[in-house]
Amino acid sequence: MSAKVLVVEDEAPLAEILRYNLESEGFRVAHAESGEEALILLDEERPDLVVLDWMLPGVSGIELCRRLRSMTNSRSIPIIMLTARGEESDRIRGLSTGADDYVTKPFSLPELMARVKAILRRTAPRRMADVLKIGDVELDRAAHKVSRGLRQVRLGPTEFRLLEFLMESSGRVLSRAQLLDGVWGRDAFVDERTVDVHIGRLRKALIRGNEHDPIRTVRSAGYVFSGSTDD
Secondary structure (H helix, E strand, O other): OOOEEEEOOHHHHHHHHHHHHHHHHHOEEEEEEOOOHHHHHHHOOOOOOEEEEEEOOOOHHHHHHHHHHHHHOOOOOOOOEEOOOOOHHHHHHHHOOOOOOOEEOOHHHHHHHHHHHHHHHHHHHHOOOOEEEOOEEEEEOOEEEEEOOOOEOOHHHHHHHHHHHHHHHHOOOHHHHHHHHHHHOOOOOOOHHHHHHHHHHHHHHHOOOOOHHHHHHHHOOEEEEEEEOOO
């Protein structure tokens, strides 16, 4: 799955421009109009990066940045601050509060997209890589192909997305609810048994002969992808 960006911006036209350009670059986008809404969406959307306007109604962007850096679940999420404040003291304040980058309005959209990509290449490399390779399993996002060793693996679109999501979080146990959210989407009308069915199909496609199962079932917890036979 591509990286997810949370845009926190109360100006609707600018928010729509940002959404359009980010989605055109292949990112998934969530949008909040206020700091309070952003705090709620943070747990629901689990973004890889936040684009945050300084001037927000209610909780300001600088205060929201401070809160995100104080909370365990958002402490490591990179933040790009957008602001009309161009003074050096304001830039220093934004960066010292915890922002990873600072862009002054009006800004160049290509430059902002380049900054987003540069940060995500550093903080979420698996989200940005065209090819994921773990053990002998390789997934090529651009070509939409999967191989295991020298063998091509044929997958349907859902199994491809499922494998991609598992490989992005290799070594981490993902619950069925997390897999449903990440692969099918929050609004999909499917239950957790659907995950088990597609995991079974994915395993059937991935495993031939004496090949080890790269997907481990963790009882009462979910599934974890590993390229190692030691798990």
